[in-house]
Amino acid sequence: MSSENLEINTFGLNTGSNENKMDVGHVVLVHPLEYTKNTFTEEAKQSIPISIWYLGSYLTHYGAKVTLINFESDKNAINHLREIAPTADLIGLTMMTSQITHSLTVAKIIKEEIGDIPIVAGGVHPTLYPKETIETPYVDFGIYGEGEIALFELLHAIKEKKPEYYSTISRLSYKKNGEIFYNSDRTPVDHSNYPDLNYSILDQKVLKAQESLPLITSRGCPYNCQFCCNVVIAEKQTFSSWTTEKIMYEMRRGIELGVTDFFIWDDNFFQKKSKTDEFLKGIKKLPKKITWFGNCRAEYFHQNYLSREFLKDLRSYGLTRVSIGAESGSEKMLTYLQKGNKPEHFMRSAEWCAEADIAPSYSFMIGMPKEEDPDIHETIKIIYKLCEILPLPKILGPMLYLPLPGSGMFNDCVNAGWQPPKTIQDWADMNSGYGFHAYNRPWIKNPKMVRIIWFYSLLICAPFGKIVKLIRTYSRLTKHPKHKEWLLVFLALGGAILGKLRYKLNFYAFPVETKIFASLRSINSM
Numbered sequence: 204m205s206s207e208n209l210e211i212n213t214f215g216l217n218t219g220s221n222e223n224k225m226d227v228g229h230v231v232l233v234h235p236l237e238y239t240k241n242t243f244t245e246e247a248k249q250s251i252p253i254s255i256w257y258l259g260s261y262l263t264h265y266g267a268k269v270t271l272i273n274f275e276s277d278k279n280a281i282n283h284l285r286e287i288a289p290t291a292d293l294i295g296l297t298m299m300t301s302q303i304t305h306s307l308t309v310a311k312i313i314k315e316e317i318g319d320i321p322i323v324a325g326g327v328h329p330t331l332y333p334k335e336t337i338e339t340p341y342v343d344f345g346i347y348g349e350g351e352i353a354l355f356e357l358l359h360a361i362k363e364k365k366p367e368y369y370s371t372i373s374r375l376s377y378k379k380n381g382e383i384f385y386n387s388d389r390t391p392v393d394h395s396n397y398p399d400l401n402y403s404i405l406d407q408k409v410l411k412a413q414e415s416l417p418l419i420t421s422r423g424c425p426y427n428c429q430f431c432c433n434v435v436i437a438e439k440q441t442f443s444s445w446t447t448e449k450i451m452y453e454m455r456r457g458i459e460l461g462v463t464d465f466f467i468w469d470d471n472f473f474q475k476k477s478k479t480d481e482f483l484k485g486i487k488k489l490p491k492k493i494t495w496f497g498n499c500r501a502e503y504f505h506q507n508y509l510s511r512e513f514l515k516d517l518r519s520y521g522l523t524r525v526s527i528g529a530e531s532g533s534e535k536m537l538t539y540l541q542k543g544n545k546p547e548h549f550m551r552s553a554e555w556c557a558e559a560d561i562a563p564s565y566s567f568m569i570g571m572p573k574e575e576d577p578d579i580h581e582t583i584k585i586i587y588k589l590c591e592i593l594p595l596p597k598i599l600g601p602m603l604y605l606p607l608p609g610s611g612m613f614n615d616c617v618n619a620g621w622q623p624p625k626t627i628q629d630w631a632d633m634n635s636g637y638g639f640h641a642y643n644r645p646w647i648k649n650p651k652m653v654r655i656i657w658f659y660s661l662l663i664c665a666p667f668g669k670i671v672k673l674i675r676t677y678s679r680l681t682k683h684p685k686h687k688e689w690l691l692v693f694l695a696l697g698g699a700i701l702g703k704l705r706y707k708l709n710f711y712a713f714p715v716e717t718k719i720f721a722s723l724r725s726i727n728s729m
């Protein structure tokens with residue numbers, strides 16, 4: 204794969220050919236924990252930190268030394284960071300909103316205990332909140348939008364001790380003499396030209412244990428769902444995707460390493476029928492049979508695209524799971540969200556997937572502006588219907604809506620009297636609280652109802668039989684002793700009865716159970 208036609212600002216310095224690269228510096232890229240607790244589940248222990256892996260692959264291609272630190276999979280990550288950080292020219296922290304709390308802890312440790320090594324923050328949250336990110340005390344630089352080129356240029360400028368070049372690096376924010384500067388956006392790049400993924404920078408033990416390799420083959424999303432961070436990020440990041448040739452090339456490399464499953468993280472992998480057709484042709488030519496996963500939209504399930512026949516064809520070439528963002532069972536809310544789906548699309552997709560032996564999963568939200576009691580009832584009804592067709596773990600939520608800046612829905616929250624967090628620390632504080640108690644949501648019309656339904660979520664929405672089956676399967680997988688398995692079944696059924704009773708009687712006052720649970724959680728996290 205060629206990557207030589209990328210335009211990189213090297214400030215007139217030669218980075219060398221691929222064979223003879225000059226040293227452009229050492230960057231340590233850190234993947235912090237989501238929230239603050241690491242459970243070290245088997246899944247987490249094998250996780251590949253995809254965002255910093257992609258960044259690192261790009262940087263190593265152009266001569267940088269890259270060390271990845273993954274707090275999700277590495278129990279000794281903090282010690283590894285203490286050892287390696289003093290040799291770094293730059294430390295990069297990737298930050299989703301759920302990672303802020305831990306990112307700030309890591310940044311503080313670096314600056315107060317390790318040394319004054321420059322820290323750059325990038326990822327979704329710094330893209331949504333560039334100003335708040337760069338105003339954070341321990342953060343020296345922020346990169347918003349796609350990070351590869353800006354990160355390379357920043358590392359190079361730091362290594363060469365040329366702060367005067369900061370102003371030429373697109374998507375960078377930085378501090379100078381107490382002032383904050385933001386540079387303009389870069390023209391969109393074609394990711395197909397990006398260098399090959401570099402497996403050598405991953406933890407080799409984790410890599411060997413991989414059966415399912417994560418891939419991102421496109422970035423951005425052209426849709427306009429009003430709750431989604433892509434709508435906000437899209438202003439700064441245009442949709443672009445790898446060519447089918449590049450996808451197949453990386454899949455073949457994965458297969459050579461023993462991978463048998465690909466988890467394609469793209470926000471909407473099935474966006475174009477012609478691309479899916481090409482992809483299927485490519486899969487048919489791979490040297491080994493593989494399985495794969497992709498995110499999808501429910502309205503694609505129709506006679507001229509994801510038809511019953513086409514789904515069966517996709518299944519026989521490895522499509523085993525799809526994930527669908529359903530969000531609400533109410534047509535009114537789906538229109539408000541500009542989702543472009545109807546409840547009937549969810550039911551059709553579930554039925555057709557079940558026929559083709561593909562496992563779909565659906566995510567739902569409640570607690571949105573404009574949402575009224577009948578809308579929530581519609582959501583519960585459709586979850587119940589989907590549960591009758593699908594196994595329970597395939598329903599995510601209903602989760603609580605979180606407003607993201609720049610969307611119409613965010614403005615509706617503000618108009619309802621909500622005061623968004625002002626600093627990154629405020630976001631961290633909000634995240635470290637427990638869900639509904641963490642902050643005020645004045646846009647919710649019936650907060651008592653939303654709190655109880657969110658608290659019990661699936662226990663209210665699912666049939667009893669399926670709940671018992673789920674708990675027993677979970678207990679078997681986690682090898683719980685019999686008495687613990689039955690205790691969990693008892694608790695889940697107790698919760699389901701209480702939740703369903705509250706829902707039936709429309710009685711949401713005195714939420715003692717949510718308070719007890721929040722107290723237990725805070726004791727547990729001390």
Ligand code: SF4
Nearest residue numbers: 424426428431433470
């Ligand atoms: S289709 Fe999915 S990724 Fe795209 S804007 Fe809608 S919710 Fe976001």
